[in-house]
Amino acid sequence: MSILEVNHIEKHFGATKVLSDISFSLEKGQALSIIGSSGSGKTTLLRCLNFLETPDSGTISVNDHVIFDAADPATQQEKEIRAKRLHFGLVFQNFNLFPQYTALQNVTLARELLAKERGGESKADIEAAGRELLAQMGLADRASHYPHQLSGGQQQRVAIARALALHPDILCFDEPTSALDPELTGEVLRVIRNLAEQKTTMIIVTHEMAFARDVADQVIFMDGGLIVEQGDPREVIDHPKEERTRQFLSRYAEN
Amino acid sequence: MFLTVIGALNEGFLQTLKLFAVTLIGAIPLGLVIAFGSMSRFSPLRYLTRLVVWIIRGTPLMLQLIIIFYIPGRVLSSGSPWPSGEPGRFLASSIAFIINYACYFSEIYRGGIQGVPVGQQEAGEVLGMTKRQIFFKITLLQMIKRIVPPMSNEIITLVKDTSIARIISLQEVIWAGYAFLKGSHGYSGLVWPLFFTGVYYLLFNGVLTLFFNYVERRLDYFR
Numbered sequence A: 001m002s003i004l005e006v007n008h009i010e011k012h013f014g015a016t017k018v019l020s021d022i023s024f025s026l027e028k029g030q031a032l033s034i035i036g037s038s039g040s041g042k043t044t045l046l047r048c049l050n051f052l053e054t055p056d057s058g059t060i061s062v063n064d065h066v067i068f069d070a071a072d073p074a075t076q077q078e079k080e081i082r083a084k085r086l087h088f089g090l091v092f093q094n095f096n097l098f099p100q101y102t103a104l105q106n107v108t109l110a111r112e113l114l115a116k117e118r119g120g121e122s123k124a125d126i127e128a129a130g131r132e133l134l135a136q137m138g139l140a141d142r143a144s145h146y147p148h149q150l151s152g153g154q155q156q157r158v159a160i161a162r163a164l165a166l167h168p169d170i171l172c173f174d175e176p177t178s179a180l181d182p183e184l185t186g187e188v189l190r191v192i193r194n195l196a197e198q199k200t201t202m203i204i205v206t207h208e209m210a211f212a213r214d215v216a217d218q219v220i221f222m223d224g225g226l227i228v229e230q231g232d233p234r235e236v237i238d239h240p241k242e243e244r245t246r247q248f249l250s251r252y253a254e255n
Numbered sequence B: 001m002f003l004t005v006i007g008a009l010n011e012g013f014l015q016t017l018k019l020f021a022v023t024l025i026g027a028i029p030l031g032l033v034i035a036f037g038s039m040s041r042f043s044p045l046r047y048l049t050r051l052v053v054w055i056i057r058g059t060p061l062m063l064q065l066i067i068i069f070y071i072p073g074r075v076l077s078s079g080s081p082w083p084s085g086e087p088g089r090f091l092a093s094s095i096a097f098i099i100n101y102a103c104y105f106s107e108i109y110r111g112g113i114q115g116v117p118v119g120q121q122e123a124g125e126v127l128g129m130t131k132r133q134i135f136f137k138i139t140l141l142q143m144i145k146r147i148v149p150p151m152s153n154e155i156i157t158l159v160k161d162t163s164i165a166r167i168i169s170l171q172e173v174i175w176a177g178y179a180f181l182k183g184s185h186g187y188s189g190l191v192w193p194l195f196f197t198g199v200y201y202l203l204f205n206g207v208l209t210l211f212f213n214y215v216e217r218r219l220d221y222f223r
Helices: A042-049 A078-085 A103-118 A123-136 A152-164 A182-197 A209-215 A233-238 A243-254 B002-038 B043-058 B061-075 B085-115 B118-126 B131-168 B173-182 B192-221
Strands: A002-013 A016-027 A031-035 A057-062 A065-069 A088-091 A170-174 A202-205 A218-223 A226-231
Touching: A002 A042, A016 A042, A016 A226, A031 A042, A031 A209, A042 A170, A042 A202, A088 A152, A088 B118, A103 A123, A103 A152, A103 B131, A123 A152, A152 A170, A152 A182, A182 A202, A182 A209, A209 A233, A218 A233, A218 A243, A226 A233, A226 A243, B002 B043, B002 B085, B002 B131, B002 B173, B002 B192, B043 B085, B061 B085, B061 B131, B085 B131, B118 B131, B131 B173, B131 B192, B173 B192
Parallel strands: A031 A202, A031 A218, A088 A170, A170 A202
Antiparallel strands: A002 A016, A002 A057, A057 A065, A218 A226
């Protein structure tokens, strides 16, 4: 059974079509990498999954349950969208940590607010869970640091812990290392690799080809808002069938 | 003589402080409402709010004060709506000052809110927070940090602007000082009480400056 099913998603910005007929599915415990040049629609696709953009047509299902149908306004009500968002976690390119909160508070804030609404977990439990997540990210000694006191790589790892704190079904990464200095990408990629080994269901938009090939169970190559090629990463990245994929990868190899 | 003058000036300065405090209490929240109006996605509301802000910021506070105090009495058949004497003058001044300062504050707020990166709001949304939670838990403090310097400027200006209420004879500190020149409490032709009112403004603004420096330092722990 697929945990995520995306069918015929389309999205326009004004007259420009940024996503056309996007369909794919993802199994529980798998990692999907999305590659493609800038402007190919990768980020917009992730934003659609996280309800930051509304597709013009198509459906999104999680665990065989339609959570978004462009043709059915009932699936787009503000109140429900909030709950539906929690199926997904999103790690941003620019981290977007909350500057006025410590690393630990960044991780616990949303969960505390949810607990306050729904009852359940105590503040102490949430804090303990937050500390454990930070430890898992190798940041146990940074819990009380503010974002501006952390390096980019550390900030991004806090952001990953923050997304994990809400136990999303699917964790999305939007070019998680693109804003980092080259020497800091390794620590973030290592954390994501660990998550893959623990069978975290993930979608990773990335420019790190070697990483995509090693970590992902499935790769999608996008160009001009279309899925050009998808399949096993060793197939798509090492033996691309489509001319456009080949051109993109060879441009990459040159760089 | 000195004690008589100081007593009268103190009384005037109390009125200055009252107008200052009432203006802040009214204009700080009203400014936020206007700021949201000027950022509304509903365009008629947005245009209307921006028109009002343009008119209020584009005309002198003194003129607004005169209009609010004198015009209703000329237009309404029931006569002036303001209570007679000093309470009426104070009420009219308060309303004029609140509206005027709320418009200035709203623009400062708008800049502060729009200066908070969109990513902050999106991060909150993705974490399942409500719009309200995002505003109060994430945006607000970042906005406050951004607006402290322009707000302190505006608030220090307000201290001095309260003297404009003298145009409708509100008995604030400058009015009290000037009274000794014209003749009051058995003295007339005294110039120094008027000059001496400056000391009140200086001292009070000194206290405010220290306060705002303190607030800025307190918000220095994040960037």
